[in-house]
Amino acid sequence: MRHLPFCALQALPLDQIDSRSVTQPRFIAPDGLEAPRRQWAWATIILGITLAVLDGTIANVALPTIAEDFNASPSVSIWIVNGYQLAIVTTLLPFASIGEIYGYRRIYLFGVVLFTVSSLACALSGSLELLTASRIVQGIGAAGLMSVNAALLRYIVPRMKFGTAIGLNALVVGASSTIGPTLAGAILAVLSWPWLFMINVPLGVLTVIMGWRSLPESDLADRSFDFVSAILSASSIGLIVTTIDSIGHQLSPILIFLQVALCVLTSTLLVRRELGMRDPLLPLDLLKIPVFALSIGTSITSFTAQMLAYVSLPFIFQNIYGFTPAEVGMLIAPWPAAVAIMAPISGKLSNRHSTALLGSTGLILLAAGLLFLAFLPEDPSIPGIAWRMALCGIGFGCFQSPNNRTLILSAPRERSGAASGMLGTARLTGQTIGAALVALLLGRMGIGGATAALLVGAGFAIVAAGVSLSRYGKENRAGY
Numbered sequence: 001m002r003h004l005p006f007c008a009l010q011a012l013p014l015d016q017i018d019s020r021s022v023t024q025p026r027f028i029a030p031d032g033l034e035a036p037r038r039q040w041a042w043a044t045i046i047l048g049i050t051l052a053v054l055d056g057t058i059a060n061v062a063l064p065t066i067a068e069d070f071n072a073s074p075s076v077s078i079w080i081v082n083g084y085q086l087a088i089v090t091t092l093l094p095f096a097s098i099g100e101i102y103g104y105r106r107i108y109l110f111g112v113v114l115f116t117v118s119s120l121a122c123a124l125s126g127s128l129e130l131l132t133a134s135r136i137v138q139g140i141g142a143a144g145l146m147s148v149n150a151a152l153l154r155y156i157v158p159r160m161k162f163g164t165a166i167g168l169n170a171l172v173v174g175a176s177s178t179i180g181p182t183l184a185g186a187i188l189a190v191l192s193w194p195w196l197f198m199i200n201v202p203l204g205v206l207t208v209i210m211g212w213r214s215l216p217e218s219d220l221a222d223r224s225f226d227f228v229s230a231i232l233s234a235s236s237i238g239l240i241v242t243t244i245d246s247i248g249h250q251l252s253p254i255l256i257f258l259q260v261a262l263c264v265l266t267s268t269l270l271v272r273r274e275l276g277m278r279d280p281l282l283p284l285d286l287l288k289i290p291v292f293a294l295s296i297g298t299s300i301t302s303f304t305a306q307m308l309a310y311v312s313l314p315f316i317f318q319n320i321y322g323f324t325p326a327e328v329g330m331l332i333a334p335w336p337a338a339v340a341i342m343a344p345i346s347g348k349l350s351n352r353h354s355t356a357l358l359g360s361t362g363l364i365l366l367a368a369g370l371l372f373l374a375f376l377p378e379d380p381s382i383p384g385i386a387w388r389m390a391l392c393g394i395g396f397g398c399f400q401s402p403n404n405r406t407l408i409l410s411a412p413r414e415r416s417g418a419a420s421g422m423l424g425t426a427r428l429t430g431q432t433i434g435a436a437l438v439a440l441l442l443g444r445m446g447i448g449g450a451t452a453a454l455l456v457g458a459g460f461a462i463v464a465a466g467v468s469l470s471r472y473g474k475e476n477r478a479g480y
Contacts, residue, residue, distance in 0.1 A: 033156050033216055040214035041156045042165070046172045047207040048112055048145045051200055053176035054183070055119070055138070058196045059084065060310050061184040061329050064318045066193050070128040074315060074447070078439045081311060083132045085435055086241050087139025088146065089428035090234035095147035096421020097230070097281045100221040104148035104155075109211050111144020116204025122197040143424075150408050151420035155216045162409065168344055180336070185329025221279060229281040232270035237429065239263035244436040283418040286411050292419070294471045295355075295407040299426035300433075301464035302363055302399060307434025308457035309335075309370055309392065312441075312450040319447050321380065334386045338393025343401045350402035359468035362398025365391060367461035374454035395461075399468065406471075434460075 033041055059081055067077035099107040118138035125131035157165045187195050243259040274280035287293045310332075317323045317331050346358055369392030376385065404423060411419035437456060441449030 037214055037216075038156055040210060041216060042153070044207055044211040044214055045149050045153055045156070046169065047203060047210065048108065048149060049169060049172055050176045051112070051115060051203050051207065052142045052146060053172075054180045054203075055084075055142070055197070055200055058180045058184040058199075059135075061180070061314050061325065061332065062188065062193050062196055063311070063314055065188055065325055066128075066131070069193065070131075072128050074319075074442050077128070078311060078435060078442070079132050080128075080135055081435050082241065082245070082432065082439065084135040084139040084142070085307075085428055085432040086238060087136045088143040089241075089425060089432045090238050091140050091143040092147045092425045092428060093233050093281055093421045094225075094230040095144050096151075096418060096424070098225055099148040099151065099421075100219075100279070100418065101223060101225055103220060104152045104218045105211070105215040107148050108145050108152060108215060109208060111141050111146070112204055112207045112211065114138075114141030114144060116141070116201055116208070119197045119200035119204065123194040123201075125194070143428075146424040146428075147421045149420065150404070150423055151218070152215060154408065154420075155218055162405065168347070172340075176336075182329045182333050185324075185326035188325040188329075223279055226277070226281050229270060229273055229277075232266050232273065233282055235266040236263055236270055237425075237432075239266065241432050241436045244433065244440055247440055279415075279418075283411075283415065283422055286415060286418060286422065289410055291406060291471055292410045292422075294467055295403055295410070296422060296426045298359060298363075298399070298403055298464050298468040298471075299407070299423070300430040301460050301467060302366070302396070302403075303427045303430030304434040304437070305363075305366060305370065305430075305457040305460035305464060306396060307431040308437055308453045308460065309373070311435050311438040312453035312457075313373070315442070315447060315450040316454075317385075320450070321376075327382075331382065331385050332389065334389040335393040335396075338390045339397040339400070342394050342397025346398045347401035347405065350405050354472060355402035355406045356469055356472035358402045359399040359471075360465040362395040362400075363461050363465035363468060365395030365398065367395075367458045367465065369393075369395060370454050370458040370461060374451055374458065399464075403468070 063077050063080065064074070066072075066080060067074055070077070095107055095111070115138055118134050118141055121134040122131060122138060125134050153165055153169070154162065183199070184196055187193075239259050239262055243256060243263060246256050246259060270282060271284070274282045274284050279285075287296070313332060314328050317328045318325065323331060342362075346362070349358060369388055369390075372388040372391065373385075376388075407423050407426075408419050434457070438450070438453045441452050441456070443449070445452060
């Protein structure tokens with residue numbers, strides 16, 4: 001069985017399949033897995049997404065509580081989120097490249113294991129510094145599973161159902177995001193914040209068990225891992241975030257200038273190196289595809305807008321309007337709930353209609369919702385907040401599924417790992433920049449910076465709508 005081709009393995013029992021069963025050369029993979037293995041593999045992907053999304057939304061809601069517990073300022077406590085996001089965004093592309101070389105299945109399972117272990121470390125942390133360090137390790141694990149989940153999905157479901165699959169995955173993201181704030185509020189009402197991270201442990205163990213038996217093997221690239229490009233990529237992205245944070249904390253202008261200069265240097269060296277590569281870690285070959293590049297731009301700007309709101313809103317609701325942590329969780333829930341409803345609908349629509357128009361329409365709605373939130377009355381009602389949050393969610397859900405489908409399917413199948421890595425990198429880059437901008441605004445303006453973050457977020461959403469609309473006429477559905 002050691003040298004059977006992948007297509008022959010589909011008929012074998014799961015307990016007879018292991019990573020050695022697939023030959024190293026690239027194979028012609030079947031159009032998705034056979035049932036019931038397809039359902040188990042898809043469920044594994046969904047559980048992994050649930051892990052990462054639950055953790056992010058729970059941590060955001062808990063920021064004011066954790067900051068109070070450790071007697072830390074809001075701008076410092078945001079590094080609980082920033083450290084996690086920064087670790088993901090700097091390691092996501094390297095993990096995607098490693099996944100193409102050694103297999104998406106291995107990287108996914110490694111990521112889930114590391115994420116689960118570090119979640120336990122977060123729960124046991126006794127200081128802000130230790131919690132932040134554990135969150136960084138947790139972010140590295142999250143990068144492992146996020147970097148290849150869309151690429152794995154391309155091997156799990158048939159091509160004709162891929163748009164629907166992306167939409168349903170977005171539904172899971174929305175549902176998890178909806179549960180997260182409410183769950184965080186409920187836990188904080190009766191237990192201490194470490195229990196927020198403990199919920200990842202049983203989910204992580206279950207994901208590993210299911211994934212070990214069901215996830216498929218994939219094409220393997222015939223190349224070695226480019227460590228130099230990985231270091232340059234991580235340095236470039238990391239320096240962007242640390243520069244924004246340094247400006248927010250009013251550090252020395254000389255230090256800020258040095259960070260900017262280093263960022264320009266590492267970025268230049270990275271691009272020059274990647275231009276000479278056949279399969280670059282930074283997929284410049286994919287960025288030459290107009291629809292792919294514009295979808296990346298839309299993703300970065302839209303997720304920046306989202307994170308500006310997600311990080312600032314708990315401070316607005318709790319510190320400005322005086323809502324309790326449990327109430328904050330309920331107030332945030334309408335946004336992801338609306339995403340959960342809209343995402344599968346827009347995913348199906350993207351199979352037949354222009355993603356450029358769907359995306360730009362949704363992002364205009366997002367911008368309107370953020371503006372309505374920024375200008376809340378002095379004593380807002382819960383229904384008044386809820387409909388504004390739902391409007392943001394409807395807009396974001398209308399954009400997300402079509403954009404993700406177009407981004408993944410516009411890349412060649414053998415470059416699915418790079419496309420999946422760029423999808424995650426674009427999202428996390430936007431989220432990391434958004435969180436860093438909130439820290440900057442809070443550091444410079446105090447709690448008033450949280451409201452200013454919503455205005456900045458509306459601006460990013462409008463820019464994202466323009467980038468999305470620029471794809472109109474460049475879409476080639478026949479190529480997907």
